Amino acid sequence: MPATRTLPSPEAVDLIELTRELAGKELAPRVAEAEAEEQFPREVFRTLGRAGLLSLPYPEEYGGGGQPYEIYLQVLEEIAAVWSSVAVGVSVHALSCYALAAFGTEEQKKEWLPDLLGGELLGAYCLSEAHAGSDPGAMRTRAVRDGDGYVLNGAKAWITHGGHADFYTIMARTSDDRSHGVSCFLVPADTPGLIADPPERKMGLTGSATATVRLENVRVPARRRIGEEGQGLAIAFAGLDRGRLGIAAVGVGLAQGALDHAVRYARERETFGRPIIDHQGLAFVLADMAAAVQSARATTLAAARLGDQGLPFGSEAAIAKLVATDNAMKVTTDAVQVLGGYGYTRDFPVERYMREAKVMQIFEGTNQIQRLIISRALKNHDRGHLRVRKQEH
Missing domain, CATH: 2.40.110.10 (Butyryl-CoA Dehydrogenase, subunit A, domain 2)
Structure with missing residues (x-):
């Protein structure tokens, strides 16, 4: 049950469809074995790089995809719904390119950025x-x-x-x-x-x-x-605002994957003569999971749109990271509960989703640090910014 998306252009639609296709054909068949064997999937990153998915938020003149963060984060979601380790890697690669792209001289960018964004390097x-x-x-x-x-x-x-x-x-x-x-x-x-x-x-x-x-x-x-x-430190903190949005998107995608698996299981598994999704107690758990995923996605994309329009978004990025990763922990825990005893075994992927969700609350700044950032922003808050968003046709 892939996420329903409202995208601003046919190009963005094609990009999401390409990502879903690659995730289904290239990532899904490998993820279980690679995670179980603790194998680093270097060739998968080359595949994504050749498809242009490692450089989406960077300018086309240097070899990037020229996409707004609003679209890039939804691509991350689609990858994370299938393989979180790879989605985290894509986010980290984008973060590692940020200093040069945003603070490098024109000479430095022309010399090094095309190679960094070309798809072969990580x-x-x-x-x-x-x-x-x-x-x-x-x-x-x-x-x-x-x-x-x-x-x-x-x-x-x-x-x-x-x-x-x-x-x-x-x-x-x-x-x-x-x-x-x-x-x-x-x-x-x-x-x-x-x-x-x-x-x-x-x-x-x-x-x-x-x-x-x-x-x-x-x-x-x-x-x-x-x-x-x-x-x-100024370079690092500016990059971390974007990195937090990347991890927020990974958290949303991970939660979406857990929700999708739990719903499929609940439709197929029967007790007392009917699918368990028909039992209100469990159906309400799934409804709360869906609400958590949707709210995390909306919060993350709202922060991304601020950044895309050149407005401050540090506090909003912290909120998105906090909400999305806390929700991912809750949703993946509930997915294990939906599957019952099977959810606790490695025969089903939801136990892996739950283990993966935990670190989302820790890296790119722990969620306690996110609360500190948010509270400081409230203390220093003056007035909001007003800007009309251009309509896409």
Whole structure:
């Protein structure tokens, strides 16, 4: 029961149909085995890249898809409904390209962005550290100026695609100033001294490699610094607003997949002579699941539309991430309940959905951090922005 969508153009309709086709033919047959065997599906990302799905929200002049976030997030949803590990990877890749696209010089963008967006390369985003997950200002990884470059030393934790990425967007401290002492670097994966530890052994998203990335005297030319020295945290926070929307969309898609499976099961499974969906107690559970998915989708797309129109959307992105991922946890838990004992076995995918949903409440800023962002925005709120949205024809 795929989501019903209102899309602004025939191109967007074609894009969603292409994504659904690829998800059904290329992702669905592989997901169960890859997750069970903890295999990183590198070739799947190449397939999506060749279809143009890794670069949707970036300008066409640099090789991107030129799509608004409103459309890109719905593509993420469609992927996540089938394979959350891959959808998270697409979101992380988009985030890893953001610093260069938004803060790079024209020369830097022309030189590197087409390759990053071309579909063959995969990116990773290195902000968190073991002691500084929710407090990036406390990072210890340092970049010391040395002649015409920098030497980086330190370790970045919980890095999606760690050990598999082709390039890393790395935040490192260039001074002791807590707020303005971090800078951003674009580092190729084959740079000497950049080393990935073995992947973490995780509860869910086992098809997504997550590893600590160590920097041991990694020499980076100064021209690979993105933005000004000390601008790194501003770059990181601007990117995280978009990254949170990506994870919100993944949460919506994951919940949609769990809902679809639960409804199919409830239509087929019979007790007391009739399908269990006909029993009001269970039907109401499914109705609440559907309401949670729909409300999360609406909240996420509303935030995306603000960003697409150039309006501030940081608080709205935090709300979307909070609502969508909390709802995904609830919906996937209820999906297990709908299937009863079968839902607790690995013979059915809903137990995997439930395990995958948990981390959605943790990465891209824990949901406690999202509440902090939202509450601070309320404290400083002055007035809303009014803008007429152009009608699409």
